[in-house]
Amino acid sequence: MNKRIIEKYALEFEKAFNSYIPQRVCNYSILIDSMRYSFLLGGKRIRPIILMEFYRICGGKDNKALPFAVALEMIHTYSLIHDDLPCMDDDDMRRGKPSNHIEFGEDIALLAGDGLLTHAFYIASQVKDIEPKLCLKAINVLSELSGISGMIGGQVIDLLNEDKRASAETINEINLLKTGALISAAAKIGVILADGSEEMVEYAEAYGTKLGLAFQIMDDILDAVGDEKVLGKPIHSDEKNQKSTYVSLYGIEKCHEMVKNLTDEAISCLKNISVEAGFLEELTRYLANRKN
Amino acid sequence: MNKRIIEKYALEFEKAFNSYIPQRVCNYSILIDSMRYSFLLGGKRIRPIILMEFYRICGGKDNKALPFAVALEMIHTYSLIHDDLPCMDDDDMRRGKPSNHIEFGEDIALLAGDGLLTHAFYIASQVKDIEPKLCLKAINVLSELSGISGMIGGQVIDLLNEDKRASAETINEINLLKTGALISAAAKIGVILADGSEEMVEYAEAYGTKLGLAFQIMDDILDAVGDEKVLGKPIHSDEKNQKSTYVSLYGIEKCHEMVKNLTDEAISCLKNISVEAGFLEELTRYLANRKN
Numbered sequence: 001m002n003k004r005i006i007e008k009y010a011l012e013f014e015k016a017f018n019s020y021i022p023q024r025v026c027n028y029s030i031l032i033d034s035m036r037y038s039f040l041l042g043g044k045r046i047r048p049i050i051l052m053e054f055y056r057i058c059g060g061k062d063n064k065a066l067p068f069a070v071a072l073e074m075i076h077t078y079s080l081i082h083d084d085l086p087c088m089d090d091d092d093m094r095r096g097k098p099s100n101h102i103e104f105g106e107d108i109a110l111l112a113g114d115g116l117l118t119h120a121f122y123i124a125s126q127v128k129d130i131e132p133k134l135c136l137k138a139i140n141v142l143s144e145l146s147g148i149s150g151m152i153g154g155q156v157i158d159l160l161n162e163d164k165r166a167s168a169e170t171i172n173e174i175n176l177l178k179t180g181a182l183i184s185a186a187a188k189i190g191v192i193l194a195d196g197s198e199e200m201v202e203y204a205e206a207y208g209t210k211l212g213l214a215f216q217i218m219d220d221i222l223d224a225v226g227d228e229k230v231l232g233k234p235i236h237s238d239e240k241n242q243k244s245t246y247v248s249l250y251g252i253e254k255c256h257e258m259v260k261n262l263t264d265e266a267i268s269c270l271k272n273i274s275v276e277a278g279f280l281e282e283l284t285r286y287l288a289n290r291k292n
Numbered sequence: 293m294n295k296r297i298i299e300k301y302a303l304e305f306e307k308a309f310n311s312y313i314p315q316r317v318c319n320y321s322i323l324i325d326s327m328r329y330s331f332l333l334g335g336k337r338i339r340p341i342i343l344m345e346f347y348r349i350c351g352g353k354d355n356k357a358l359p360f361a362v363a364l365e366m367i368h369t370y371s372l373i374h375d376d377l378p379c380m381d382d383d384d385m386r387r388g389k390p391s392n393h394i395e396f397g398e399d400i401a402l403l404a405g406d407g408l409l410t411h412a413f414y415i416a417s418q419v420k421d422i423e424p425k426l427c428l429k430a431i432n433v434l435s436e437l438s439g440i441s442g443m444i445g446g447q448v449i450d451l452l453n454e455d456k457r458a459s460a461e462t463i464n465e466i467n468l469l470k471t472g473a474l475i476s477a478a479a480k481i482g483v484i485l486a487d488g489s490e491e492m493v494e495y496a497e498a499y500g501t502k503l504g505l506a507f508q509i510m511d512d513i514l515d516a517v518g519d520e521k522v523l524g525k526p527i528h529s530d531e532k533n534q535k536s537t538y539v540s541l542y543g544i545e546k547c548h549e550m551v552k553n554l555t556d557e558a559i560s561c562l563k564n565i566s567v568e569a570g571f572l573e574e575l576t577r578y579l580a581n582r583k584n
Contacts, residue, residue: 021440022440022441027445027448027449027452027462027465028445028448028449028452030448030452031440031444031445031448032440035440082402082403082406085379085402086379087377087378087379087397087398087399087402088399088402105379106379107379107380107451108448108451110374110377110379110380110402111374111444111447111448111451113406114370114374114405114406114409114444115439115440115444117406117409117410118409118435118438118439118440118444119435119439119440121413121431121434121435122432122435122436122439125428125429125431125432125435126432131424132423132424132425132427132428133424135424135428136417136424136427136428136431137417139413139417139428139431140414140417140418142413143410143411143413143414143417144414146410147407147410147411147414148313148314148323148324148327148407148410148411149314152323152403152406152407152410153319153320153323155403156319156320156322156323156400156403157319157320159399159400159403160319160320160322170319173319
């Protein structure tokens with residue numbers, strides 16, 4: 001796996017993020033600090049990388065899709081801030097650091113989340129060197145898959161099934177919406193901005209769905225048998241919370257098989273879009289074999 | 293004041309709202325119920341009316357701007373839901389009914405707010421019969437003025453000045469951002485969607501600023517000397533919270549004079565845009581003389 005490319009992308013996103021938000025707003029710099037804090041906590045930056053790469057393999061030129069990549073990651077970031085709030089998962093730590101509301105207070109954390117979500121659409125609607133029609137379509141996909149029929153819908157079903165032994169069907173639905181939707185958004189938006197065909201958009205959506213599920217099953221496997229040191233967080237949290245997971249439903253061995261099959265299917269979607277998807281193929285395999 | 297027109301608009305917005313959100317999502321209808329609950333609580337619907345009327349007086353045809361009007365009101369609604377949350381103003385009541393989080397729980401209220409905000413951009417980005425370039429510009433204005441440089445910024449400054457005797461300058465800034473920004477957005481988006489000139493957009497912005505301030509000063513006056521029965525909420529809340537307001541800074545008489553002057557200035561902006569702004573002029577005067 002070429003980690004250099006990932007690191008280069010990550011730096012590019014952080015630099016772009018900083019240039020897209022006001023550097024200093026004298027009266028309320030705490031809001032900007034809070035938004036920046038969570039965005040720059042890091043993470044794998046999978047979604048914006050997938051967006052940029054789909055744009056590239058569909059013939060997109062230069063870095064024109066960059067604002068959309070950053071907008072998507074801002075939406076992912078806002079969802080983590082709101083998820084950590086006391087009225088939601090009540091998590092004090094995120095990526096080894098205090099959660100946003102621990103660092104800045106609940107009120108500012110709430111507004112920082114709202115601010116990141118709103119600013120994502122501001123950045124996306126300001127793109128000048130891609131056809132307005134395509135930008136509008138991309139904003140439509142972004143708002144659909146991060147909204148009530150996508151990520152937010154998944155969070156609601158997840159909430160409603162807390163402390164319940166959910167069925168395999170429900171778990172699939174939660175993961176498709178909570179994790180799969182934003183990954184599909186990344187892939188689809190990349191294709192749309194490069195003016196790819198309807199067929200390519202469909203393959204992109206299928207890729208996101210397959211990878212999203214593989215990613216979530218891998219999460220469950222790591223929570224069951226991962227190495228806490230490599231993972232950077234305590235394992236067995238699902239068992240403790242009596243949460244139904246792919247592992248509790250199917251067992252470790254079957255889960256590994258599912259990850260393998262989903263990864264192969266995701267990669268075959270890539271091959272249907274372009275012969276230049278070598279890096280995306282590597283990334284997809286890497287995510288299926290990750291240790292954290 | 294022709295209240296029939298206002299009522300007709302209000303019904304139209306509610307009908308459109310219902311058609312823009314999924315009627316029934318079997319697994320998470322509580323989210324949709326919660327979004328609908330707050331949107332349909334009512335209110336004056338000033339913002340979407342202003343949007344539709346600016347669209348009309350700038351030569352916009354039919355109801356093409358309706359999705360943007362509803363999107364704007366959805367953003368106003370989300371901001372009220374998040375404002376009422378315990379970590380913010382902790383208000384149990386809104387328009388004489390239990391606040392969203394009292395009715396649905398804090399977690400669902402948070403997500404209903406996020407859902408309304410995200411869905412606003414979904415609806416706006418789906419408009420098909422207005423030029424994509426104009427829609428994109430309108431989305432840009434919507435996200436700017438409801439975001440960190442607009443409404444959210446105002447909320448942050450307001451938070452930071454709680455329990456403080458803020459200066460006249462700070463109070464002006466808070467009100468310009470918290471109240472003025474979304475009213476300016478309404479007026480500007482109406483002009484933009486009708487493909488009005490840059491000059492018209494500037495007059496629309498000025499109108500929103502003047503009316504936003506007049507509206508807020510009137511709020512402060514009503515809180516000081518209004519009739520609780522007509523107002524539908526207890527008065528003297530600002531005094532109790534030791535909050536600086538226009539009334540505590542300038543006194544009632546001067547405040548009435550400021551409202552009158554701002555209203556005249558707002559109306560002169562209207563006259564610069566169109567001779568057909570009779571209803572908007574009436575509405576502007578009505579808001580300056582309202583009793584609730």
